[in-house]
Amino acid sequence: MSQFRLQGRGRVDASRPVTFTFDGKSYTGQKGDTVASALLSHGVHLMGRSFKYHRPRGPMTAGSEEPNALIGTRRGPGRFEPNTRATVQEIWDGLETTSQNKYPSIKFDLGAVNDFAYMAFSAGFYYKTFMWPRSFWDKVYEPFIRAAAGLGVAPAEVDPDTYASRYLHCDLLIVGAGPAGIAAAKEAAGKGIDVVLVDENSEMGGTLLSEPQAEIDGVPAWSWLEKELAALKAAGVKLMTRTTAIGYYHENMIGMVEKLTDHLPTLPQDTPRERMWRVRSKQVILAQGALEKPLVFHGNDRPGVMLSGSAQTYLNRYGVKVGNRPAVMTSHDSAWHTAFDLVDAGAMVQAIVDTRKEVPSALIEGAKARNIPIKLNHTITATSGRLRISSIRVNPTEGDQVGSGKWIKCDALLMSGGWTPSIHLFSHTKGKLAWDDDLTTFLPDQTPENCAIAGASRGLWGVKNALDDGAKRAAEIMSQLGQTVSAGEYAAEYTVQNDRSGSGVSMKELPTDRSASRAKAFVDYQNDVTAKDLRLAVREGMRSIEHVKRYTTNGMATDQGKMSNINGLNIASDALGKRQPEVGLTTFRPPYTPTTFGAFAGYHRGDHFEITRKTQIDSWAEQNGAAFEPVGQWRRAWYFPQEGEDMHAAVKRECAATRESVGIFDASTLGKIEVVGPDAVEFMNRVYTNPWTKLGVGKCRYGLLLGDDGYIRDDGVIARIEPERFHITTTTGGAARVLNMMEDYLQTEWPELNVWLTSTTEQYSTVALNGPNAAKVLAPLVEGIELSESAFPHMSCVNVTVAGLPARLWRVSFTGEIGFEINVAAPYGRQLWERLIEAGKPYNITPYGTETMHVLRAEKGYIIVGQDTDGTVTPYDCGMGWAIGKKKPDFVGKRGLDRPDLTAANRKQLVGLLTEDKTCLEEGAQIVFDPHHPIPMKMVGHVTSSYDEGTCGQPIALALVEGGHSKVGETVYIPMPDRTIAAKITSTIFIDPENNRLKI
């Protein structure tokens, strides 16, 4: 039995011992313990080293606000997490934990040298120290800072856990299951509304778990708790423990993270480690309670120094005495009760030191009855003890005068500077705060959300106040939710015995007889910010609390200033000579407590990282060894390598096979839009640059789509299926955008047009056959038309049967070869594909991917929107003036094309490039006219497409070059890191400019 454990006390289960390790040493705790409570039961206070000075530190709290006791937790390979709060992590058999920020060991740490160099590390030291010499930055300062910075060690392995997410809609969400939250839930339960009660702890009850002495309506607190939670569950209230509300977003959306497995010795199958809940609640009650404030004095961070309320929690909830001979330092009544509880549990309290002159007589009597020495009107000026507090120096005060000190031996120091309402989530709502002079703190005031605050989180101390306020807030909300009973009739009032609502005063630094410049009185424990740092920041000109915060890093650690903000504000206000509300509070932002990346990612990791769209032919490509590339949301077959081939070889073979015989390509990803209605032609005329009126049924035309700014947005071949039905194709990545743009014009600018748009992208699987033998492969499978030049010329379309499937057959080409695109109902795509592969065997039919498609089209000078254009390119820049219906009165982009900038001379124009040394250019490479021009050279364009796998006998490139169209035949230069490449400007068409190859 450990020395500090009180048998039979607390809520831990003595019959279930749990063994875990800390820094390699094995410890036994009890089921229900946290790492902190279990270590404290063995007298271990030293749990970590601080961030900046590497000072030894122990737990300051018993909850999620803990700034000091941050540990690494491990559960076998891959499952390591740094910066876990020891005060929250539940123990289980086999848990491995380690302290952080220490080398070589937690008891002897070399980094603690920083502590002796304290003077040099004061506020703003980064800004001051590392300014000079400038050359030291890269070599000395930055590596040093990088090595020293950060808390804990980032895990290096892939996380094998899974994470989940879920949406939840309810009528009333209550955050915090202390007395206020439970009373609120009780009020709302069973009245036909959905109520959810959440708490970040492993069990509900909040402060009641630490105050078993209270009696509620005649029932001891823990019995009351058990009874009420059972009743809530029976009434259908959703009770969620280990669930932290991390953020409060617009319109009552609350993000919550539920920890599902971190407390379990064995991981259940199919169970995520954490789940992100996205909750939308009609009404929210925030009942998050209050956080105790530390007192600010020299040596207030030594292991063994702890908040008194936390010591009470360790005692009453976990059955652990945090010391046998503790002392108490306080400015608030509540710490006296901790002292009383500890004495009653067998500890010898060495003294209660209170900054106040007067305290309630009941407390004095309670202390006297327990023989506790009382020191009113005293301060504390120092502590001693290397790895654990061993004594405190206590001085009497009179006004500003501090008398001579006297050392008192102790093995723990329990302090209380009063309580701060937990207003973090309220602040997320953009809620306004109001300063309360009596409580010396900010209280929640107005919020734009449907949100109420109950209990201690609005400054109401004590169990009865919390219960009554919770019930009252819930009753008010019930009436807002349309319940018929009026608020007054609802709210229950509670009778509470042994309640401990107290009062106190709020302090800045405690008065001291030490030189202020030598005091290490910590305000922000996690970031090692002292009172001296804050005053220095003000002296050095910081006036806004936001600047003080950033200069000192006060409140900027992962605990977000839960313990430091108000103390920091009190000190900064004092230094500025202003009242606190005039100085103001920095903003709390989500998440409330540190949250894993896993919780945010949820299901979206690994092969489920993002939406991946696949065609119905994708399975064939996968089975046949295709390499894939992402195109927009799609994954597309990139190339089909054969045994021993790299990408270059595969693409070269695919290109040659298509030009020589026949290639087959999955074009299903092309966007497709069906335009139907009496005004279909008029609509087409208005959105595309081209004229459509005279396009015959059964004919196709290349269409160019601009924005009203005149720049190219999209392109594609469009077929007129019926007089009033067009089948548009768009680029793969542009499909959704183009439909959205068309719907926009149709719905909002031209609602008078009688025409409708339907996305048919996924109605069809589209297979493209290209090559001199394409017609020969296809013809035997086609019923209904003869694939001849006369019966079915280039740019025709027809509804026929292909391989027994109803099909929209198009004669189009994106390669410069004889080409067909066969559209069949999507699910039959693979069937069609396989029939074509079979039929093409005698012709060495070759499946090709997007890379070969890119090469073949570039050889023919066909642009790819988004590659050869970048949103600032006009049709004229691309040499595509032929696509403009100049006689049309208007189309989207027509006026834009007349903008002065778009008609200016010397615009960048699309040209071909052939390198003189036959090397392949890099896409994106910059182009200059004069390679001898001093640097910086004038850049006159860039390479947009470049390939060396093609069939032209040498690499080809497309480029945008200033005034390029008038410079054909001239040489430009492409400076590269190792050399400058010369290239000749050519036409964009590298093969078959007469289009002879398109003819059957």
Place this chain on the structure above:
Amino acid sequence: MLLIPCPYCAETLPEVEFAYAGEAHVVRPSDPSLMSDEEWENYLFIRTNAKGTHFERWRHIHGCGRFFNVVRDTVSDKIYMAYKAGEPKPKIDALLEKQR
């Protein structure tokens, strides 16, 4: 995450079902060819960039597919109302009064 009322679906739904579509009541001229460069620039590029009440367009892209207009306060993100495309700009003073 906002909740947006769709005037066509008559439901108030999560923002993720919608796509933002820029300022409302910017009407494409019926004959752009008659516009001066300056007028055209104004139509294409110049927006009010309001701090406070803003008339803006949203599309219920993962729902009924309709474009519609919303009155939103760009500071508080409060949405005062939504109305169908083509309907006149609501009188905002009366609206704000009603909200209070």
Place this chain on the structure above:
Amino acid sequence: MSKHISSLMPAVLAKSPNMCVHIMPLIGRISLRIRQEIDKFDDALGIELPRQIGARSSKDDIEALCLGPDEWTLLMPIEKLSTVQNTLAGLYASLPHSMTEVTGREITFAIEGEQAETLLSIGCPRDIRTIKIGQARRTLFDGATVVIWCDAHNKYRMDVWNSFAPFVAQTLETGVGELAAELTQS
């Protein structure tokens, strides 16, 4: 992700003691767009097209869903497609509208079992309970546009475009496993 889904291969996708998700077979689908004189289409089709977004109606073996102010989806057996198409084609001259066949466009997942509503809540941001029995809505599931049909308590169908189906199926599979584990632990 090597999952592939086809409506030509209806199959059970994921199953647990209290949940089943399966891929439904191909069904005839028409996207119908009408702006006015809807009642004339009611008469011609022999089914009253629902007038409210999200509402459904059915008659014999045709099912109609109103998806937008001028948009309906008609479901019917494949054999019936040409009859309906011919009927609509006959109306076109006097009552212009848009009829587009989208039979091949979508995969339908049947989602049934006592945790069906919860399963949908892992990916759908809207309150599933607002889709009443006998209604349907276009919405999102795990980022993909879907149409969710509520046929009975905890009995849903979810239409999704083919290409999104493998991704959505993976989410559903994960969810079924997760929910089954949840039930055994509680």
